Amino acid sequence: MDTAPARPASAEAELRRLIDIMAALRDPVRGCPWDRQQSFATIAPYTIEEAYEVADAIADRDFAALPDELGDLLFQVVYHARMAEEEGRFGFADVAKSISDKMIRRHPHVFGDAAARDAAAQTTAWEAQKSAERAARRETGALAGVPDALPALIRAAKLTSRAARVGFDWPDAEAVLVKLAEETVELRAELPAADPLRLQDEVGDLLFVLANLARKLDLDPEACLRHANRKFIRRFNAMERSLENEGKALTEASLDEMEAGWQAVKAAEQTR
Numbered sequence: 001m002d003t004a005p006a007r008p009a010s011a012e013a014e015l016r017r018l019i020d021i022m023a024a025l026r027d028p029v030r031g032c033p034w035d036r037q038q039s040f041a042t043i044a045p046y047t048i049e050e051a052y053e054v055a056d057a058i059a060d061r062d063f064a065a066l067p068d069e070l071g072d073l074l075f076q077v078v079y080h081a082r083m084a085e086e087e088g089r090f091g092f093a094d095v096a097k098s099i100s101d102k103m104i105r106r107h108p109h110v111f112g113d114a115a116a117r118d119a120a121a122q123t124t125a126w127e128a129q130k131s132a133e134r135a136a137r138r139e140t141g142a143l144a145g146v147p148d149a150l151p152a153l154i155r156a157a158k159l160t161s162r163a164a165r166v167g168f169d170w171p172d173a174e175a176v177l178v179k180l181a182e183e184t185v186e187l188r189a190e191l192p193a194a195d196p197l198r199l200q201d202e203v204g205d206l207l208f209v210l211a212n213l214a215r216k217l218d219l220d221p222e223a224c225l226r227h228a229n230r231k232f233i234r235r236f237n238a239m240e241r242s243l244e245n246e247g248k249a250l251t252e253a254s255l256d257e258m259e260a261g262w263q264a265v266k267a268a269e270q271t272r
Contacts, residue, residue, distance in 0.1 A: 018075065019092055022082045040083060047076040048149075059226070105129065127165075142166050153221040156211035164215075173216040180209045238265040 008014050025035040050073045057066045081092040106129050108114035109122070117125060130145070142165065146158045163169060170176050187202040214221035239261040243253050250258070 018078055019082075022075070022078045026082055026086065038079075038083075040080060043076065043079055043083070044149075047073075047080070050076050055226070059223075059230075151222055153207065153211050153214075153225060156208050157215045157221050160208075160212050160215055170212070170216065173213060176209060176213045176216050180206070180213065183209050235262060235265045235269070238268075 009017075024030070025032045028036065050069070054066070054069045054073050057063075057069045077095065078092060081090070081095050085091040104111045106126055107122075109117045109125075143159055143162050146155060146162065148155075150158065160169070170179065183202065183206045187199070187206055190198045190202050211221040214224055239258060240250055242261045242264065243250060243257065248257070253261075
């Protein structure tokens with residue numbers, strides 16, 4: 001018996017089907033009780049989570065899983081649009097029209113009569129257009145429009161990138177490393193008193209400088225940390241398996257034994 005999944009219909013038909021499914025889930029009589037009681041605020045964390053799952057699939061080059069993850073993210077857009085439609089605010093068509101209009105407006109070299117641009121020129125023009133749009137919304141100041149809800153490391157990099165556009169920046173990565181050493185000294189000075197607020201302030205300064213360092217090296221600080229998290233998980237799991245092969249659980253192993261296992265895993269990775 002052939003159990004292969006059916007081929008999708010057209011993009012338009014499948015999107016219409018998804019919008020109709022969302023309406024059914026939110027139906028006040030026959031819908032899903034869980035879906036009916038959700039709000040923008042309760043769904044927003046899932047939206048962020050789904051975006052990160054898309055990023056994970058891309059980082060892992062798991063293209064078999066990527067359609068499913070992108071579908072989960074699209075469902076979040078449809079969910080928010082449905083709730084807005086129920087309140088008489090806007091619908092999915094408004095969402096799609098908004099982004100289409102914006103892309104046409106920001107790409108006059110493709111959809112209008114503007115001269116052709118290379119990638120660098122498009123980046124400059126894009127930022128100028130965004131700045132003009134912020135001004136039209138009366139969002140003033142060089143740092144206006146950087147969303148509060150962004151992950152803190154990403155937001156730090158964006159804030160400092162904005163500041164750098166008006167000349168408020170370190171000259172190079174080496175200068176940021178000097179500042180990092182300075183912040184480390186300041187944090188160490190707070191350790192004896194261990195005042196939580198002072199420690200929070202100093203650790204925050206340290207993380208902010210690290211976000212700056214990543215930016216100066218043309219790296220995404222969030223991606224750097226996510227990479228470090230995956231590396232830690234991989235090495236920790238390998239160390240745990242190594243100890244289990246020796247008949248020891250982590251709770252029975254000493255710190256020295258765990259460290260030796262960790263270093264062995266690290267060395268094995270470096271020799272591949």
